[in-house]
Amino acid sequence: MRRGYEVVEEAKVPAMEGGARMPQALLAAMPDRFETMTAARKACRRCEILVEGETTRCGDRVKIGDTIRWIRRSSNAPRPMCRPEPPETKLVEVAYEDDHLAVLVKPRGLAVQGRGKTTLQQLLPYLLQPAHVQGALHRPHHVHRLDMPTGGLLIAAKTQASIREMGILFHERQVQKRYRAVVIGCLEGEGTIDRPLRGQEAQTTYRAVKQQRVGNGHGWRTIVDVWPATGRYHQIRRHLASIGHPIVGDDEYCPRQRHDSSNGLFLWAAEVVFPHPITGRTVALVSEPPPCFHEDLHDAHDT
DSSP: OOTTEEEEEEEEOOOOTTOEEHHHHHHHHOTTTOOSHHHHHHHHHTTOEEETTEEOOTTOEEOTTOEEEEEEEOTTSOOOOSSOOOGGGGGOEEEEEOSSEEEEEEOTTOOSSOSSSOOHHHHHHHHSOOOOSTTEEEEEEESSOOOTTOEEEEEEEEEHHHHHHHHHHHHTTOOEEEEEEEEESOOOSEEEEEOOBTTBOOEEEEEEEEEEEOGGGOOEEEEEEEEESSOOTTHHHHHHHHTTOOBTTOTTTOGGGGGGGGGOOOEEEEEEEEEOTTTOOEEEEEOOOOTHHHHGGGTOOOO
């Protein structure tokens, strides 16, 4: 058996007319584990099926009475990779993980997906344990995105059922997200910005947390908590800028503040609350933004 793997289930090939190829035999021998031909073929392609101790392929034929073993990588075994573990994995924290999903803390400046540079999506196999349930994804996959300059909590699915159900939860707006931002100017109280973006409904609720005058009397900065009800492109950044309080470090929607961008965009996905897509229990996590969100208030200046 392959090193670092363990037997999940063992069965004998039952009597089948005219013999059978591996996927058909797998459906007949382990009906509770493999409900579809697609699932059986994927297990064969991942080299997770042994017949009489030997790895098989989808086109291999089996005989009645042959011993079939379904193996999966042990949760305690190191994950074999084609290349060394990227150093960026040390920058990502796993805040929560089970067999179906995980919630990670993405650092600012790391893209969720894309080509070229290392992305969070590429790091997921290094960061997360393999799922030991039916429908496990070959590679975990993020179910929503954060802009590259935005850091904080991000959800990734580890099974087909989880990625499907999380999509439904997002569509039905059952995933509550709170962001922490530092904006330019003195923003007081709370309110809701209900302003379409690119012709689509867009709604953002905000509440001022703390106002502070910045160094040498050059204006104000305000720490704000933000709850987006919809998920439009750059919604929080565009909505806050539209009421005259752009986010510190946002070169795109407040280019005159370029000198404030040396410490990045001051926007952080600080809290996420949602019903678990499989168990239904509430998952609630909080991640505090970097210290610079508070420290740099003393060093920022308006132009």
